[in-house]
Amino acid sequence: MGYDGATKTLEIEFQSGIVYQYSGVPSKVHAELIRSDPIGQYFSDKIRNRFQAKQVAS
Numbered sequence: 862m863g864y865d866g867a868t869k870t871l872e873i874e875f876q877s878g879i880v881y882q883y884s885g886v887p888s889k890v891h892a893e894l895i896r897s898d899p900i901g902q903y904f905s906d907k908i909r910n911r912f913q914a915k916q917v918a919s
Contacts, residue, residue, distance in 0.1 A: 864891040871908070872917070880918035883908060 863872045864886070871886040871894075890907060897903035 862894075864888070866891075871912075873904075874918075878919065879916060881914045882917050883912040883914050886912050 862874070864870070865872075866888050869885050869887065871883040871891055872880060873883070874880045886908065894900065894903050894908065
């Protein structure tokens, strides 16, 4: 997982090896994601289907 605050882009590599970039993610959401437990639940609730995503690697 990586985050670029200048472009508000969150990049996540899933266990399957697929990498997605999520656009327009506020730094607050990224910080909350890092602190969340379980991280997958936070991702599902707050990021998936809320931000534009594109697959960048498989």
